Amino acid sequence: MTLASALAPVIDLVFPPRCPLCGEALSAQDGLCGACWNQLAIPGAPACGKCGRPFADGVADGATCAPCLASPPRHDGIAAATLYNAASRKLVLAFKHGNRIALSGLMARLIDARLGMVGAEWLVVPVPLHRSRLWRRGFNQAAVLAAEIAKRRGARLVVDGLVRRKATPSLGGLGRKARARALTGAIGVRDRRKGILAGANVVLVDDVLTSGATSDACVAALKRAGAASVVVACFARVLDEALAMT
Numbered sequence: 001m002t003l004a005s006a007l008a009p010v011i012d013l014v015f016p017p018r019c020p021l022c023g024e025a026l027s028a029q030d031g032l033c034g035a036c037w038n039q040l041a042i043p044g045a046p047a048c049g050k051c052g053r054p055f056a057d058g059v060a061d062g063a064t065c066a067p068c069l070a071s072p073p074r075h076d077g078i079a080a081a082t083l084y085n086a087a088s089r090k091l092v093l094a095f096k097h098g099n100r101i102a103l104s105g106l107m108a109r110l111i112d113a114r115l116g117m118v119g120a121e122w123l124v125v126p127v128p129l130h131r132s133r134l135w136r137r138g139f140n141q142a143a144v145l146a147a148e149i150a151k152r153r154g155a156r157l158v159v160d161g162l163v164r165r166k167a168t169p170s171l172g173g174l175g176r177k178a179r180a181r182a183l184t185g186a187i188g189v190r191d192r193r194k195g196i197l198a199g200a201n202v203v204l205v206d207d208v209l210t211s212g213a214t215s216d217a218c219v220a221a222l223k224r225a226g227a228a229s230v231v232v233a234c235f236a237r238v239l240d241e242a243l244a245m246t
């Protein structure tokens with residue numbers, strides 16, 4: 001019996017399990033109620049063969065979406081647990097700002113379900129936070145998810161594979177070019193990790209994938225260091241056509 005399972009009845013007694021989204025009583029700690037499960041949007045088929053962006057019914061599965069045609073992605077696929085909506089947003093905010101780190105188990109389980117191609121020989125690398133933000137928040141939410149995913153996959157976690165060398169302003173509201181400019185030189189591979197990243201297959205983990213500018217900068221850095229392939233894994237993917245086309 002693990003320590004966690006030995007303690008579970010005690011924890012349940014102190015904190016009766018509740019749905020983290022609506023507060024409904026649950027029979028187990030680590031989940032959502034049925035109604036809230038149904039509000040999560042799980043991306044399905046048909047979808048873009050390069051990035052997994054869902055298509056309207058009738059488009060051939062595996063075709064290439066307009067954003068991928070306009071600028072071929074550097075990554076080798078996006079594995080998103082959910083599409084960003086009110087329900088996934090609430091989960092992410094509770095996880096990130098509400099001290100509900102325990103939600104990482106649930107979120108990592110949903111990401112893990114999309115990572116069929118990832119084996120134990122892969123490396124799991126989180127999107128880095130600048131240290132000023134790390135101090136403010138106390139933890140890197142991407143690193144917490146990456147650790148859970150590595151554990152589930154039996155893969156190696158390289159928590160410090162990437163480093164954010166300069167604090168970047170919020171990228172919201174910036175166009176595609178301005179976002180890329182703001183990130184120039186911001187993210188790199190840590191020198192002491194270059195050896196294991198060369199030739200490796202990498203899962204890059206973040207909680208929310210917004211414009212893709214940050215993950216793009218991470219993928220570029222990993223590939224410059226010689227990574228053979230990089231799959232982007234996230235809990236919630238924002239599909240905002242207006243944002244994607246700017």
Ligand SMILES: [Zn+2]
Pocket residue numbers: 019020021022023024032033034035036037
């Ligand atoms: Zn609920």
Ligand SMILES: [Zn+2]
Pocket residue numbers: 048049050051052053064065066067068
């Ligand atoms: Zn695409």
